[in-house]
Amino acid sequence: MANAFLKFAGAAALALVAASAAAQEHLHEGDIELSISGGKIMTEGAHHTEYGTGYGIFEGDLDTLLSGPRWRTTDPGFDSETGTFAPSDMLYFVPVGSLGFWDGDSWESPGSAVLVVRDSVDGTATYSGTGFTTSDGFDGFISDGGPTGSIHQHLTFTLQNAPLGVMPAVGAYRIAMQLTSPSYTSSDPFWIVFNRGLSEEAFEESAHVMSVPEPETYALMALGLGFVAFVARRRRV
Numbered sequence: 381m382a383n384a385f386l387k388f389a390g391a392a393a394l395a396l397v398a399a400s401a402a403a404q405e406h407l408h409e410g411d412i413e414l415s416i417s418g419g420k421i422m423t424e425g426a427h428h429t430e431y432g433t434g435y436g437i438f439e440g441d442l443d444t445l446l447s448g449p450r451w452r453t454t455d456p457g458f459d460s461e462t463g464t465f466a467p468s469d470m471l472y473f474v475p476v477g478s479l480g481f482w483d484g485d486s487w488e489s490p491g492s493a494v495l496v497v498r499d500s501v502d503g504t505a506t507y508s509g510t511g512f513t514t515s516d517g518f519d520g521f522i523s524d525g526g527p528t529g530s531i532h533q534h535l536t537f538t539l540q541n542a543p544l545g546v547m548p549a550v551g552a553y554r555i556a557m558q559l560t561s562p563s564y565t566s567s568d569p570f571w572i573v574f575n576r577g578l579s580e581e582a583f584e585e586s587a588h589v590m591s592v593p594e595p596e597t598y599a600l601m602a603l604g605l606g607f608v609a610f611v612a613r614r615r616r617v
Contacts, residue, residue, distance in 0.1 A: 412438055412570070414460040414471075414531060414559070421471075421559045421567040428591040435556075436570040437587050442539050442553075443577070451548060451576055457534035458522055458559075465525030466563065473499070473520040473535075474558045476569050479507035482552035482586035484578075493548045495555055495574070498536040507555045508542075522559075539576060550577035552586035 413425040426436030442451040458471070465471070475497070481490035489509040497505045503518035523533040539548050553574045559567040571590070575583040 410439070410455060411457040411459040412436075414458060415464060416564060418565075420565040421561060423559065423567050423570050426570065428587045430571065430590050431593050433568075435568055437590055438570065438572045439583075439587065440537060440572060440574045442537070442574045451539040453537050453574065454534035456572065458531055460531045463529045465529045465531060467525045467527055467529055469525040469529075469561055469563045471522045471524070471531060472560045473497075473505075473522055474560055474566075475505040475507065475512040475514070475520070476556040476558055477507075478511045479509055480554040481509075481549070482554070482573075483549070484551065484582060484585075487554070487586075487589075490553060491549070492542050492546065493553065494540060494542055495553055496538045496540065497555070497557075498538070500533060500535070520560075537572075537574065539574065548576060552576070552578060552583055554586075 411425065412423050415422045415424060423436050423438075425438070427439050428437040429435065430437060438456045440453050440455045442453050479490045479493065479495050480487045481493065482488075491509065493509075495507045497507070499505075499518070500521050500523060501519075503520065504515045505518060505520065506513050522535065523531045525531065539553060541548050553576060554571055555574075556569050556571050558569045573583075573587050573590075578586070
């Protein structure tokens, strides 16, 4: 009887450990992972990095929430390991640039579509094809370090058309932002690309083209290499 109980208790303990590990794995899956290096906020876990800048490209799906307005998501979130921050540290985001739209061939203006980011205290930053606007009193607050010095917070991203009621076009939508804190140097800017109705393959292409040189860049690189080879040959003559 005692052996049976011990086996049951052991199995239960293993199940709890496995569940805890699974929860920890899920905590970071697809999120923007935060760390501090040399006093600077770092963003890790990007699916791609932008060619030429090295800025991270993170991804989200605008059809993940089952309630509320359509074309809304809370992914990606912001995560850090325990002890990354001090409990009193405050983390904010700053909007950068404008809203971009991928139509399957190229990145261009989104027309009348806007993407609204709601921070943790209900302030909003609204990205459009011409830039961004913020609500009164907006500061982009995400989270503090909390009792364990860790952050796990999700903002809300909502795609809509101006005027309301018009369905936003199928495609990918991208925004850029930067993380700031009074305690640390600001992060590099990074991209978040959202899927609105594309197949997984088509959506991945929208981020992939940001991470490889344009054909014109390849041509310039080839021209430069050719010139270097020409000069080297002239010097050997």
